[in-house]
Amino acid sequence: MTVKNKTELSLEQSEELLGVLKERFENNMNRHEGLEWSKVEGKLSSNKEKLWSLNEMERTGGEPDVVDYDQENDTYIFYDCSAESPKGRRSVCYDREALESRKKHKPENNAIDMAAQLGIELLTEEQYRGLQELGNFDLKSSSWVQTPHDIRELGGALFCDSRFGHVFVYHNGAESYYAARGFRGSLKV
Template sequence: MTNINEISNELSLEKREELIRALMARFEKNMHRHKGLEWANVQAKLDANTEKLWSLNEMETTGGEPDVVGYDEKKDEYIFCDCSVESPKGRRSVCYDREALESRKKHKPENSAMDMANAMGIELLTEEQYRVLQKLESFDLKTSSWVQTPSAIRKLGGALFCDCRFGHVFLYHNGADSYYGARGFRGSLRV
């Protein structure tokens, strides 16, 4: 018996080719994000790990504009990250996690950042990953993005988010159940 998730997570050949073309064009247009890396090697990894294309497509369709931002030599993995100028439009107005979502009595958002990331097969950026991303170029000049929150902070009801203002990356805190039209999340995927 076929698992329904396997069916829904499979891209058609046409959709895969369309996604690969978009990823390749973005890669070639933004070489400053991945100096020294070659698209042919990235393409070979994608061809060998086609199940990751579904997650990359989710990143793409929610406005993340995923691109390669690094290569982990020890694990032989390329690191894709959301590189949209602002926090991805299709992932805004979400609280931090399921617990925060369920704790809201009124005006609940439709989803949480952690639930969306898990469903997409990606991970929220850590503060460190967010800061590394900001060294490539400036992101979130008008928006903000939830980042992975240490459990000690989360246990007290808080969650962390970052943005870039005045040429500086700021880390803030908020109640995990808060949500705003200008706050979303950025994710990463290893292939």
């Protein structure tokens, strides 16, 4: 079966992804206590574009999982829950402006544009800290996080990691990129 457009999965792809997500959901109940897979699956099945974004999160190594439920808006919130920053999203600078400012050795992409292409948003510092309460993440890697405008305006960008039992927030030039730094995203369904 062929895919109808770039943001819609085939029936076979959808079923395969739902199987992966269900297994991850059931194996990590500490991330979403009190939530039921059948309700999450119902939301996903009726939202093809969000399912496509979750597939892209999975394809790039993010291992997305439900981490919260917003009762007021009836939305499930997924984060990338891979142990380390997703491998398919590393070695990227922060945004397009940073990418274009590099004269030599440009990375292939940037975190902000890549997240938009996937249909997700970079985690905020607060979301990143919340993720760390659900397990051990980025013990060997780091992840760009949403950077306040005033910092970005001065050429900087923020990234986080977890070392020595603590979450650390650092700064770097937005044009920098490293093999062990990527970004984690969130998606509301």
